[in-house]
Amino acid sequence: xxxxxxxxxxxxxxxxxxxxxxxxxxxxxxxxxxxxxxxxxxxxxxxxxxxxxxxxxxxxxxxxxxxxxxxxxxxxxxxxxxxxxxxxxxxxxxxxxxxxxxxxxxxxxxxxxxxxxxxxxxxxxxxxxxxxxxxxxxxxxxxxxxxxxxxxxxxxxxxxxxxxxxxxxxxxxxxxxxxxxxxxxxxxxxxxxxxxxxxxx
Numbered sequence: 001x002x003x004x005x006x007x008x009x010x011x012x013x014x015x016x017x018x019x020x021x022x023x024x025x026x027x028x029x030x031x032x033x034x035x036x037x038x039x040x041x042x043x044x045x046x047x048x049x050x051x052x053x054x055x056x057x058x059x060x061x062x063x064x065x066x067x068x069x070x071x072x073x074x075x076x077x078x079x080x081x082x083x084x085x086x087x088x089x090x091x092x093x094x095x096x097x098x099x100x101x102x103x104x105x106x107x108x109x110x111x112x113x114x115x116x117x118x119x120x121x122x123x124x125x126x127x128x129x130x131x132x133x134x135x136x137x138x139x140x141x142x143x144x145x146x147x148x149x150x151x152x153x154x155x156x157x158x159x160x161x162x163x164x165x166x167x168x169x170x171x172x173x174x175x176x177x178x179x180x181x182x183x184x185x186x187x188x189x190x191x192x193x194x195x196x197x198x199x200x201x
Contacts, residue, residue, distance in 0.1 A: 026099075027092050027156065027175040030070040036060040038080040042087065049086040050160065051079025055169075068139040069104050069172040077117055077160035078108075078167020085167075088122075089156040098147045098178040101156065106169040107137030115168045120157040121146055128157075133168055145178070 029044045031054060039051040053076040055061035065074040078084045101121055108115055112135045120128035123146060131142070148154075156175065160167050 025174050025176050026094070027089065028173070029089075030172045031073040031075055032070060034073060034075075036073065040079075042075070045087040045089055047085055048088050050083040050163075051081045052077055052085045052087065053079050064106075064109055064169060065171065068106060068169070069141070074106075074169050074171040076108075076167050077158060077170055078115070078162045078165060080165050082163045082165055084160040084162040086157065086159040089173075091153040091155055092175065093151070093153050094148055094177075095151050096148050097180065098145065100143060100145055100176045100178050101174070102141060102143045102176075103158075103173045104139055104141050104171040105131060105133060105137075106139045106171075107133040107135045108166045108168060109135065110166045111135050113162075113164065113166070115166075116161045117168045117170075118157075118159040118161070119144075120159065122155040122157055123148060123152060128159075131168070139169075139171070141172075 027044075031042070033043055034040070034054045036054045036056055036059070038053045040054050041047065042052065042054075053061070054073060055076055056065045056073040057063065057071045061076075064076070065071045068074055075087075077087070103119070105117070114132055114134050116130055116132045118128050118130045119142075121144075129144070156173060158170060
C-alpha cells in the first residue's frame with residue numbers, strides 16, 4: 001500500500017511538471033466564427049473606435065493570415081475606412097491569482113509602412129505595452145503575465161494607431177490562469193516526504 005501511495009504521488013507530480021503551466025483558457029478567440037468582411041463587427045469584442053476587417057485564406061485577402069496560427073481567419077486592426085480600431089473584449093471575471101495572456105501579431109503584409117498597436121489588460125494596475133511592427137514583420141506569438149490580488153472584471157484591449165486602411169494583423173487571443181507555484185511546491189514536499197518514509201521503513 002505504501003509503495004502504491006508513493007507511486008501515485010510521483011505520477012501526479014511528474015504529470016504536472018510535464019504539462020504546460022496553464023489550465024483551460026478563460027478566454028480564447030481565433031476569429032474562426034466570424035464572417036469575413038470589411039468594416040465588420042466581432043462577436044467577442046466591442047469596437048470602441050474605428051473599423052476592422054476579418055480576412056483569411058483562401059477566399060478573402062488570401063495570404064494575409066498565412067503562416068499564422070489559424071490561416072482561415074485573422075483580423076486587420078485598421079479597417080477599410082482609414083480609421084484605426086480600438087477593440088475591447090467582453091468583461092472577464094477573474095479571481096486572485098496569476099494569469100498568462102497571449103496573442104499573435106503580424107505586420108500589415110501589404111506595404112512597408114510601420115504600424116503600432118497598444119495592448120492593454122485593463123486591470124487598473126497593469127500598464128499597457130506598445131508593439132511597433134514593420135510591414136514585413138512575420139507572425140509572432142507574444143506572451144505576457146500579470147497577477148491579481150482580488151477578484152476583478154478585466155477587459156483585453158488592442159488599440160491600433162494609424163488610419164491608412166492597412167494595419168497590424170491579430171489572431172489567437174488567449175487568457176489562461178497559471179497554477180500557483182505553491183501547489184507544485186506542496187506536491188514536491190509530499191513526494192519527498194513519501195520517499196523519506198519509504199527509506200525509513
